[in-house]
Amino acid sequence: MQRIDTAVTHGIWDGQLPVRISIDPTDAKTLASGAILHSHYTFMHRCSYLPLVTESVREVFVKSGVAFTGHDADIWYEYRGVPLKWHYPIGLLHDLLTSQYRGSSPLPWHIIIHFTNFPTDKLIRINAANIIDTPHDSFMSMIKEADYIRNGSIKKLMSLSKQDQTNLWQGLSSHDYDKFWNVNARLVTNDNTIPKYIPLRVYLLDQPVIQEPVAPVDDNLDCEYTLRDILGRMLPEIFPPSLDAPTTEGADNTRKSDASEAVAILHGIVIPIETPILWLSQNCSYPDNFLHIVICR
Amino acid sequence: MRGLHSRSILTSKRDTPTRLTTLDRFGCVRSPSASIVFTMSDNPTSPISSPPTPRTANPAAKVVVRFRATGNAPILKQNFYKITASQKFQTVMNFLRKELNYKAQDPLFLYVNSAFAPAPDEIVGNLYKCFGTEGNLIINYSTTAAWG
Numbered sequence: 001m002q003r004i005d006t007a008v009t010h011g012i013w014d015g016q017l018p019v020r021i022s023i024d025p026t027d028a029k030t031l032a033s034g035a036i037l038h039s040h041y042t043f044m045h046r047c048s049y050l051p052l053v054t055e056s057v058r059e060v061f062v063k064s065g066v067a068f069t070g071h072d073a074d075i076w077y078e079y080r081g082v083p084l085k086w087h088y089p090i091g092l093l094h095d096l097l098t099s100q101y102r103g104s105s106p107l108p109w110h111i112i113i114h115f116t117n118f119p120t121d122k123l124i125r126i127n128a129a130n131i132i133d134t135p136h137d138s139f140m141s142m143i144k145e146a147d148y149i150r151n152g153s154i155k156k157l158m159s160l161s162k163q164d165q166t167n168l169w170q171g172l173s174s175h176d177y178d179k180f181w182n183v184n185a186r187l188v189t190n191d192n193t194i195p196k197y198i199p200l201r202v203y204l205l206d207q208p209v210i211q212e213p214v215a216p217v218d219d220n221l222d223c224e225y226t227l228r229d230i231l232g233r234m235l236p237e238i239f240p241p242s243l244d245a246p247t248t249e250g251a252d253n254t255r256k257s258d259a260s261e262a263v264a265i266l267h268g269i270v271i272p273i274e275t276p277i278l279w280l281s282q283n284c285s286y287p288d289n290f291l292h293i294v295i296c297r
Numbered sequence: 298m299r300g301l302h303s304r305s306i307l308t309s310k311r312d313t314p315t316r317l318t319t320l321d322r323f324g325c326v327r328s329p330s331a332s333i334v335f336t337m338s339d340n341p342t343s344p345i346s347s348p349p350t351p352r353t354a355n356p357a358a359k360v361v362v363r364f365r366a367t368g369n370a371p372i373l374k375q376n377f378y379k380i381t382a383s384q385k386f387q388t389v390m391n392f393l394r395k396e397l398n399y400k401a402q403d404p405l406f407l408y409v410n411s412a413f414a415p416a417p418d419e420i421v422g423n424l425y426k427c428f429g430t431e432g433n434l435i436i437n438y439s440t441t442a443a444w445g
Contacts, residue, residue, distance in 0.1 A: 085418070087416055124416070124417055124418070137414070138416060141413045141414045141415070141416070142413075142416075144412055144413035145409075145412075145413045145415070148409075148410065148412045148413060148428065149427060153412065154412045154413065197427070208383065208420050209419075209420060209423065210423070211419075211420075211423040211426070211427055212423065212426045212427060213426065213427055
């Protein structure tokens with residue numbers, strides 16, 4: 001029987017990121033000429049999405065003198081020149097874009113808010129008619145994709161009641177752990193059957209996302225794969241696959257020092273590389289049911 | 298119309314998958330025209346015994362996309378196309394719009410395997426590796442939200 005470790009899932013759910021938000025200097029000049037604009041400091045839930053915080057952030061800037069009368073769908077964010085994908089969880093955006101710090105980046109995370117010039121070539125446009133519809137649809141599509149990866153169909157998700165499906169998004173957007181996890185536990189434990197594959201994406205800065213079928217156990221169901229096994233297969237040049245057990249202490253030390261060059265970050269934490277991938281998937285997936293793992297070299 | 302497509306990164310797929318026969322060391326199949334089509338085994342192999350993924354992807358690597366109309370969506374004259382594996386799903390969306398002569402504001406919904414709508418920035422090669430069937434990536438399209 002697979003059980004959720006609620007100490008872990010609560011910890012991940014409550015994980016927050018201190019963020020400093022400054023207005024883009026060009027926007028400040030055109031929208032708030034004369035006003036002195038300070039940065040806005042706030043906490044964001046790592047598992048949440050930027051469109052879910054935009055309304056409250058916009059209010060702060062408008063109150064401080066930004067003459068913004070447009071739609072929230074026009075607002076976007078940037079970190080060091082990189083527009084932030086609103087359909088990625090906030091924690092993933094931070095871990096990926098600060099991956100050169102190997103999990104100990106300077107905080108608060110300093111990002112820039114833009115009120116104009118939405119970069120349609122780099123970010124998906126949000127439907128202005130309903131600012132929450134687009135993120136909701138995108139989130140549910142990820143949950144469906146995850147279910148398909150685990151089971152080869154989305155029957156498990158579609159067998160949930162309409163209310164249960166609604167509770168996933170409502171639980172996430174209102175930060176209601178019980179509402180979300182009462183439904184999500186059935187998905188991530190796959191009703192106590194071993195999933196065919198694990199919903200997982202691997203990210204390296206400035207490289208295409210890696211996603212491929214990852215089985216959690218070997219064909220005979222007698223060996224659980226670890227994160228090392230998976231990364232060793234996907235990125236053999238970064239994570240040399242484990243060879244036979246080393247026979248001398250010296251050989252062991254050598255391998256440890258090689259492995260220490262690259263680390264896998266999830267929820268801002270360096271994940272022990274021998275963690276079984278199935279346990280990781282059930283307990284440490286983002287709310288969209290994917291493990292979004294950032295590799296820091 | 299064909300002339301337009303020959304300039305796009307999508308090329309008309311004239312060979313049927315059964316004619317693409319030569320296996321290379323990555324488990325890819327070489328077509329007579331030397332473009333490459335990923336193949337997915339019917340019997341999934343374990344991650345450890347699988348051949349290594351070609352990380353230094355051949356820029357010519359292609360995926361066969363098979364379009365299927367759903368509901369009252371217009372059908373295409375030809376429904377097999379080859380697309381470069383490193384392209385984003387947005388390219389597939391743009392191509393289908395152009396092929397159907399749909400404007401940006403016309404509603405069009407794309408799904409993989411009648412199951413989910415990939416994000417525009419997902420990579421076609423990744424979708425093929427995870428969701429491809431019988432040598433194709435099956436894309437269902439509809440003018441109304443069908444599985445959303």
